[in-house]
Amino acid sequence: MTKTYNQTKPNYLVPFIIMVVLMALIGLITNLNQQFQAPMQAAYLIKGGSMTNTLTTALNFAFFLAYLVMGPISTRYIEKNGYKKSLILGLGILIVAFAIYMCSAWCFDSFDLPRFSDAISEAKSIEEQGSIAAMQASAAETGNFVINTAKSGDFTGLTWQGPVTLPIAYWIFLIAAFVAGTALTYLQAVVNPYLVACDVPGTTGVQRQNISGTGNSLMTTLGPLFVAYVIFSGKSGLEVNITSLYLPIICLMVLVAVIVFALTRINLPEIEGVSSGNEKLPDSVWSFRQLSLGLVTLFFYVGVEVCVGANIVLYAMNDLAMAAKLGATLASFYWGGLLVGRFVGSFLSKVSARTQLMIAALAALILVILAMVTENPYFLCAIGLFHSVMWPSTFTLALNGLGRYTSKASGILMMGCFGGALLPVIQGAMADGIGWNISWILVAIGEAWILFYALWGCKPNKTDVPVTRTAA
Template sequence: MLQNQNNKNAIILIGALFFIFGFVTWLNGPLITYVKLAFGLDTDSKAFMVTTAFYMAYFFLALPSSWILEKTGMKKGMGLGLLIMAVGTFIFGQFATHRNYSMCLLGLFIIGSGLSLLQTASNPYISIIGPIETAAKRISIVGLCNKAAGIISPIILSAFVLKGIGGLEQKVNSTPDPVAKETILNEFAKSIYVPYIIMAVILLVVAFLVMRSSLPEIKSSESNKQIETAEGAKQKNSLFNFPHLWLGALCIFVYVGVEVMAGDAIGTYGKGFNIPTDETKYFTSYTLAAMLLGYVIGLITIPKYMTQEAALKYSAVLGIVFTLGAFFTHGYASVAFVAALGLANALMWPAIFPLAIKGLGKFTEKGSAILIMGIAGGAIIPKIFASLKDEHDFQLIFCLLMIPCYLYILYYAIKGYKAGQ
């Protein structure tokens, strides 16, 4: 009974953490709009350095995060991750007021680094705090918190920072005097300072609360032992003995790529149809609302009506269907299909992660870090889209990037997760 209560408390606390890094992560969509105007960037490719800097942190910091967690333990590691995020948030807010894009990107990289530490700790934690077979359901519960925050954060940033941005863009473009133009942009850039300083303070407070909490300390490698067959499976002695892990890392890579395309690139996609910026700045919230619906469906159906593997399979097929729908339609209808990809993507992370770490035993921490490295897909795939869309049909580029990703996810759901087992 006490163990069940501890598990419930842990899920509540992890849910709060998922809300925080959902709030921070899904600011990137409207931030792309913000930096393009505030820093006078002439291409979308330069503006998409926001996602590149943010998500590449996962690639570089995931394995060091695993080492840090071995030294600090899960709880202190989560607190440290929040502190690092607070530092990055402060740096971004401070240097945005000076319109120093390079330092702002550094701030985003630091935020991503803190999130990498948080993710490396919290994802395996929530997966193994109960039976691995129901891990997708627990991840869906905390995922609700993540996606709810993702709906809210773009709306808040748009209300406080991007209000009237369409008119501001016209004003900047119609101002012939360079000095007057710089004055307008300086005032606009400063508008983000207070929201980011408030976020930094909140992160510091939550870090303190986490470190003082009664969150149970568990060793993931001890809770995720390999299941021996009746004949007696040989104990594996290297991460390279788990092909399903490496295939899972690639699956995470392409999944996060399509998730960021649907969530952060949707505003840029909409502008390809000449939809006003005052409308496109909210599009990220539509994708996250669809993801929230997907998480609710996951809570109801997994594992009672379908397995994690089946959920991943159906999600991949749905992703292909919605991508083709976006390609063969135009304007708001096409944008609606892109937003609907949030529904297709919702159950992918909750299914991929537990399937990929299943049976890793003593390698669970490092295996989880390998999977977290795959989040770098959010840095690469959207950047390719932004770099190619101006020279080619943006709908075609979107489709050619998304379809192969969903096909690979479908392969992993059918066969890849069983490799080597």
């Protein structure tokens, strides 16, 4: 009698759901850090003076700097300890980041507030005067503040005239941002491979990645509204109380702790490396023009994406006299455009990556110019629709024809995330010097470079020719 054994394929539905939740969490945390800029400016930078915007955008610099600094370290850890341990470590680091955010708020209330209470009281007294003329007269009594107005004549804020003084809590907040970026460096390196490996009947790896990508984009869309309306209850300016983040952050810590507990109790699929890494390649990976220029293009793309998504709130508040919650709504519109664009992009399989990038970059460039000429922030919101296809299109073009160099090149391209650290803080410094509206020229330059790459830079100067082995 012959025995037959039915070997059923493992169903990783529960691990897949956890990975989708983690991708959504990654989108939320990335966006939360960006949207913390305006509340942090209001709470900590009352004495920021002429450097206020530069100091504010340093928050994103700290966050994305982690991708450049910690990327190689996270890669070595994953190679040595595996994906599951790396995933749990990343989540543990994220809990630490949350704790540091709360420590910053506590430190300000406990130690810094006495040093800034006089300036805060004076600023509140000035704003209570009502009319611009009355506020200017009140400010002139001490000369500590000057009144800022938009072109419309509406009040936009106060600028400290004394020496720049920063609270200890500000530096702790930047540390928290760097630690959060470190956590996401680990998480992004392991979650995507798990999405492919967590086989669920009736789905493909690409479908599972698309599902998780939708969750990620949804949370980046809701993030600005969550910060403005839930964490800070629609308050802005001197009304902001940074301790409002205690309860939401504690809830996020509990959520992450529950995920960690679940991960220790379930089986995750094994993920094997694609190559041994021992093969000696004849040329430098940098000899491929499509890769080296592609890295620069991703640097500009991530930079301009964060510039618009994060700094549109500061632009709306400081130049257009809009309330913080309306600025947050503009950011939500922008990220919503990315969500819609990614959904539409899934139906553009017959359109080449080069064509998609060319059209998207040209449209984005036109929209930036229109936003600057008309001073209408809604043109900036519309850019999200076209930014949605830039990352996958550029990534595809940069790896075109690399053959055996593909794995190494993929890791190099992730260095482009540093653009999200550098360009927003440069724009903040420009805003301090020439105003937010003109500072969007930096984004226009970035879009122009992306267009250049689509037109010419992506053309391979050479491709990898596999070695043909002959019998001895």
